[in-house]
Amino acid sequence: MKSIASKTIAFNGKFFGAAPTGVHRVAEQLVAATDALIGAQVGDGANYAVIARDRVAIPPYRNILCVRENPWVRRMHRIAWEQFYLPLARRKDFILNLCNLGPLLHRDSATMIHDAQVYSAPESYSLPFRLWYRFQFFFIGRRHRIIFTVSEFSKRELVRYGVASANKIVVVHNGCDHVLQIRPDGRQLAVLSLKPRRYVLALANTQKHKNIGVLLKAFTGAELKDVELVLFGGATQADFQNLGYFVPPNVRFAGRISDPELVGLMISAGALAFPSVTEGFGLPPLEAMALGCPVVAAPFGALPEVCGGAALYADPFSPDAWRLNIITALDDETMRQCLISAGLQRAGDFTWKRAARRLCEAVKNANGEFA
Incomplete structure (x- = not known):
């Protein structure tokens, strides 16, 4: 780390x-991309550091210093550490919070709020979670100097729900090029007995706004009886059944899988289905596009903003529409190749380098170029 200025x-x-x-994955990618960006520049007038709790593993950065705070705070709850210890220990610094929440006591801060779904989709969250996040957002939006968010849609939502004024919010789109650095692991195809291009990927998530129920209904139709729906993530078949969903026999649950396994599934999938009725950004569709899926x-939500003209769109309340569009993506070879080509081009517009540059420029402007 270059000691150029005290800031x-x-x-x-x-x-x-x-x-x-x-x-958390977005935060990790933004810090790594910022580290690379700093290394490509001749001093920008600021020092950069990651402030972490003691005994927490941190990736090895070349230009960002890792500061591990005193061991005596290791038993402090993570919320108490963030809300009390961090702002006191770093009271002279500009604190950059990338995961929705940040210390309320520290005004010289910027916080990335990814979406407004605790307001727009309250049924997807527990009451304590909603109340805590709304309480935090109310004060963060008024006290912190910059509010970052990940899409123009999320910016409009944050303004709509009174979290922050539009002139305080800076949009930083996510990148998706990290998936190109992951070596694919195709073992899940054998584990789940899948045929390349004859299965569709989707999230295993029971939150109401994720709307996976429309896919379960779509896959009960005879038109998709020879196509598998592969759900990846934490929710199980029992979780969906306990909520009253019928899970057809051509649905497979991959469970929590590694990044290489997910990349392996995306590369060989017939399509990725993403039926969310609201989304702050929607990174999985871009990741799939980058891999030719x-x-x-x-x-x-933000899905039209993110996917542009590179996706097929289906009415989230119509299982028939999902059947038709999935069959088109799998079996209409001309349309399939158009989607793959457009998707690769679209994904290329979303890089972590671009995101980090946008983030750093806004921080520099807020701090007067560190002069």
């Missing part, structure tokens, strides 16, 4: 060591 941009590293989520999505 430090401190990444809130609370997410390191926590159970992996999509939001056609996408069928719902025209809701």
Whole structure:
């Protein structure tokens, strides 16, 4: 780390060591891309550091210093660490929070709020979760100097629900090029007895806004009896059945799988289906596009903004529409090749380098170029 100025941009590293989520993965990619961006520039007038709890594994960065805070706080709850210890220990720094929440006591901060779904899709979250996030968002949106979000759709939603004013919100689209660095592992095809191009991937998620029920209904139809629906993620067949869903026999549950296994499944899939009725960004469709997998999505939330004209869109409330579009993506070779070509081009527009540059420019502007 270059000691150019006293100003430090401190990444809130609370997410390191926590159970992996999509939001945490975005944070990891943004920090790594920022590290690479710093290395490609001649000093920008600031120091960069990741502030992490003691004994938490951190990737080896070349240009961002890892600061492990005092061992005596290791037993402190993660929320208490973030809300009290971090702002006091780094009171002279600009704190950058990438995972929705941040220290309320520290005004000299920027926080990335990925979506407004605790307002727009409350039924997908428990009451304590909703109340905690709404409480945090109310103060973060008013106290922190910048609110980052991941799409123009999310920006409009955050304004709509009164989280922050539009002039305070900066959109930083996610990247998807990380999937190109993952070596695919195709073992799941054998484990699940799958035939290449004769299965469709989707999330195993019971949250109402993810709308997986429409796919379960679509796959009960005779038109898809020879096509498998492969659900990856934490939700099980019993979880869906306990909520009253009928799970047809051509549905396979892959469970929680590694990134190489997911890449292996995407490369050989007939399509990725993404029927969410709201989404702050929607990274899996872009990841699939980058790997040459056609996408069928719902025209809701940020999905049209992210997928553009590179996906087939289906009414999220019509199983028949999903059957028709899935059959088209699998069996209409002309349309399939158009989707693959358009998807590769679309995915190429979303890189972590571009995201990191946008993030850093906004932070620099907020800090007067560190002058």
